[in-house]
Amino acid sequence: MKPIPQTKQQASRLTQWCMVLVVALLASTTTLQAQSEKNNACIECHADTVKDKVIHGPTVTDCKSCHVPNGQEHPLKGTIGFKMFDKGSELCYTCHVDNRASFKMKYIHKPLKKDDCVGCHDPHSANNQKLLKLTTPALCVSCHKDFAGVQESATSVHTASFEAEACLTCHNPHASKIKRLLVAKSKDLCLNCHNKTIKKPDGKIIANIGKHLDENDHKHKALKKRCTGCHDPHFSKDLTILLKYKYPVKNYTVAMEESYELCFRCHDTDLLMLEKTTTGTEFRNGDQNLHFLHINKTKGRTCMNCHDVHAASNTKLIAKTVKFGRWDMPLNYIDTEVGGSCATGCHKREEYKRGDLLKQ
Numbered sequence: 001m002k003p004i005p006q007t008k009q010q011a012s013r014l015t016q017w018c019m020v021l022v023v024a025l026l027a028s029t030t031t032l033q034a035q036s037e038k039n040n041a042c043i044e045c046h047a048d049t050v051k052d053k054v055i056h057g058p059t060v061t062d063c064k065s066c067h068v069p070n071g072q073e074h075p076l077k078g079t080i081g082f083k084m085f086d087k088g089s090e091l092c093y094t095c096h097v098d099n100r101a102s103f104k105m106k107y108i109h110k111p112l113k114k115d116d117c118v119g120c121h122d123p124h125s126a127n128n129q130k131l132l133k134l135t136t137p138a139l140c141v142s143c144h145k146d147f148a149g150v151q152e153s154a155t156s157v158h159t160a161s162f163e164a165e166a167c168l169t170c171h172n173p174h175a176s177k178i179k180r181l182l183v184a185k186s187k188d189l190c191l192n193c194h195n196k197t198i199k200k201p202d203g204k205i206i207a208n209i210g211k212h213l214d215e216n217d218h219k220h221k222a223l224k225k226r227c228t229g230c231h232d233p234h235f236s237k238d239l240t241i242l243l244k245y246k247y248p249v250k251n252y253t254v255a256m257e258e259s260y261e262l263c264f265r266c267h268d269t270d271l272l273m274l275e276k277t278t279t280g281t282e283f284r285n286g287d288q289n290l291h292f293l294h295i296n297k298t299k300g301r302t303c304m305n306c307h308d309v310h311a312a313s314n315t316k317l318i319a320k321t322v323k324f325g326r327w328d329m330p331l332n333y334i335d336t337e338v339g340g341s342c343a344t345g346c347h348k349r350e351e352y353k354r355g356d357l358l359k360q
């Protein structure tokens with residue numbers, strides 16, 4: 001193959017071609033520029049409105065769709081040259097017509113009520129999807145300050161609240177038919193994820209609560225509608241297992257009312273505090289309170305030695321087996337009309353009878 005002749009003439013023709021190309025390119029960019037200037041001369045001075053990755057459609061093309069010139073010369077120092085097409089969220093709804101209806105639900109997020117769409121969205125451009133000023137959870141935490149820093153400081157943190165979709169897993173940022181801006185009924189939300197065993201990062205296996213509820217007929221009425229009577233969906237500052245109130249998750253503890261704050265939010269303390277009673281509890285032999293007998297000591301047995309707080313196959317939430325260290329200790333509970341009995345690792349079968357109340 002012949003080498004390409006590199007004559008002076010040829011070289012200058014090449015340069016000419018290049019020149020033409022450059023001029024053409026320049027011409028095309030100037031027309032583009034001219035076009036964008038015609039559409040949006042404002043960007044010349046207000047470059048910061050379009051500086052971020054995600055740009056709001058009307059901002060690219062037509063500032064005046066929102067900022068209507070009011071006849072004043074612009075920019076004239078100290079003079080307002082524009083008025084808004086409409087006020088607050090009304091401005092947004094003039095174009096986002098669907099949202100006007102979709103945000104009108106029973107429960108509306110306070111910032112929307114206060115017309116503060118721009119509290120979360122930048123009307124011009126932003127570095128996050130949906131023109132959000134920050135991503136979640138940081139966006140939410142910027143106003144909900146009690147969530148700040150909890151991932152580092154709280155004893156128990158629900159990762160679901162802070163990772164992936166974070167707050168948006170359970171909340172709608174605008175409005176909802178369900179209280180607390182929830183995207184689904186509270187209990188369904190929890191069971192969406194807790195319908196399987198979960199392995200925590202520290203290796204701990206968390207039980208499949210959904211399956212447990214399906215398999216056990218006697219469910220605690222406390223969780224009829226929601227799980228959040230006992231658990232905080234976000235974090236627990238100084239308690240384990242996202243519990244909202246004090247409760248000993250171990251076999252023994254000092255029996256004081258305060259130790260069982262969680263249970264006594266809803267139950268009467270008589271079941272624990274009265275040594276003798278015929279009304280405080282059904283767990284008694286005559287008037288001898290067997291809750292008192294088992295629990296009311298400095299090394300008292302805790303509720304979880306006998307009860308399963310979620311659901312059980314026995315009546316009265318009496319567990320089939322309870323954890324004693326590595327052992328799943330059987331209780332062999334038998335419920336009778338007048339009382340009941342247990343045969344456990346703690347003792348051979350022991351029976352209790354409430355007796356005839358009229359005789360007491």
Ligand code: HEC
Nearest residue numbers: 041042044045046063064067075076077078079080081082
């Ligand atoms: C030559 C530069 C320049 C151009 C072009 C320009 N602006 Fe401005 N704009 C300014 C300056 C400077 C200020 C701040 C004025 C002040 O502080 O008094 C301002 C302020 C504003 C404000 C806030 C105060 C007000 O008047 O409401 C708005 C809104 C605004 N500009 C919109 C626009 C729009 C829309 C356009 C295009 C139609 C535009 N600007 C074109 C320089 C410019």
Ligand code: HEC
Nearest residue numbers: 040042043046049058059060062063065066067118123124
């Ligand atoms: C979708 C409606 C909308 C469009 C389109 C729009 N703006 Fe705005 N602009 C607003 C709103 C709302 C505010 C008030 C923001 C606030 O209160 O935080 C604002 C505020 C401003 C301000 C006051 C200073 C500031 O940044 O808060 C300037 C300047 C401005 N806009 C310029 C522009 C320019 C230039 C364009 C076009 C490139 C434009 N805007 C397009 C809605 C819009």
Ligand code: HEC
Nearest residue numbers: 056057058065066091092094095096117118121123130131
């Ligand atoms: C002049 C009409 C107009 C106004 C006024 C307007 N928008 Fe928009 N907005 C649009 C258009 C057009 C899009 C792009 C829609 C699309 O891509 O489907 C958009 C997109 C958005 C998006 C992103 C939607 C998505 O699914 O990615 C958000 C968020 C948004 N606007 C919020 C607002 C807020 C908040 C206001 C009031 C401050 C507002 N808009 C006012 C026309 C408008």
Ligand code: HEC
Nearest residue numbers: 089092093096099111112116117119120121130168173174
């Ligand atoms: C508390 C913060 C917050 C406020 C206030 C807020 N938004 Fe949003 N908005 C969000 C978040 C977060 C998303 C993203 C939702 C997602 O990705 O599921 C979003 C998404 C959107 C979208 C796109 C998706 C959709 O639902 O259509 C539009 C449009 C929108 N917002 C408009 C508005 C308007 C209009 C207002 C005021 C009436 C407003 N937003 C107020 C946080 C907010």
Ligand code: HEC
Nearest residue numbers: 107110111119120136139140143167168171173179180181
């Ligand atoms: C601009 C500030 C602001 C931002 C950002 C914000 N919120 Fe709010 N939020 C509020 C205010 C104010 C209330 C009302 C608090 C009150 O009444 O005590 C509220 C209340 C709530 C409530 C309780 C509603 C009820 O019915 O009691 C929930 C849930 C909520 N916000 C979730 C979120 C989530 C999720 C985000 C992030 C997507 C978020 N918030 C971002 C200001 C904000």
Ligand code: HEC
Nearest residue numbers: 137140141144147160161162166167169170180186228233
């Ligand atoms: C796993 C689901 C879930 C996630 C994720 C979640 N929440 Fe909630 N949130 C709830 C439930 C359920 C309630 C209602 C609590 C109740 O019934 O007492 C609630 C209530 C709230 C309330 C009302 C006040 C309160 O504490 O009861 C605020 C504010 C709130 N959430 C903000 C947030 C923020 C901010 C995030 C993200 C950091 C978030 N939530 C993540 C489920 C969730």
Ligand code: HEC
Nearest residue numbers: 156157158159160169189190193198200227231233241242
């Ligand atoms: C998006 C999935 C998801 C949802 C929805 C969810 N969880 Fe969780 N939950 C997890 C994961 C993953 C873990 C294990 C990691 C961790 O501790 O956060 C967990 C752990 C827990 C724990 C055990 C914490 C510990 O320290 O052992 C409890 C209790 C809990 N969740 C209750 C709830 C309640 C109540 C709800 C409903 C308000 C709920 N979860 C909704 C995913 C979810």
Ligand code: HEC
Nearest residue numbers: 190194205206207209222223226227229230241249304309
């Ligand atoms: C009456 C209070 C109460 C209610 C209501 C409640 N829990 Fe619990 N939950 C507890 C207690 C106490 C523990 C820790 C001790 C235990 O497991 O017995 C616990 C433990 C857990 C654990 C950790 C289990 C493990 O293997 O470590 C998860 C997950 C959980 N609950 C989810 C839920 C879900 C989901 C709901 C709603 C369907 C719910 N809880 C309702 C009191 C409650």
Ligand code: HEC
Nearest residue numbers: 218221222229230247262263265266303307309315316317
């Ligand atoms: C949010 C309220 C609430 C909390 C907290 C609560 N309970 Fe209950 N509990 C109930 C309700 C309601 C019933 C049903 C009472 C009835 O039927 O008379 C019930 C019934 C019971 C029963 C009897 C079950 C049956 O079948 O009759 C036991 C046992 C029990 N709870 C144990 C506990 C223990 C242990 C705790 C603490 C971990 C606790 N509860 C915390 C509301 C609660």
Ligand code: HEC
Nearest residue numbers: 260263267271281282283294301302303305306316339340
């Ligand atoms: C040694 C086992 C044992 C322990 C520990 C125990 N319970 Fe019970 N509990 C029972 C038995 C058995 C019954 C059923 C009594 C009956 O109806 O025959 C019962 C019944 C109940 C009832 C139904 C109402 C009543 O008093 O009859 C509640 C509520 C209750 N227990 C709460 C608790 C709480 C709260 C704790 C921890 C502070 C606890 N129990 C600890 C065995 C125990």
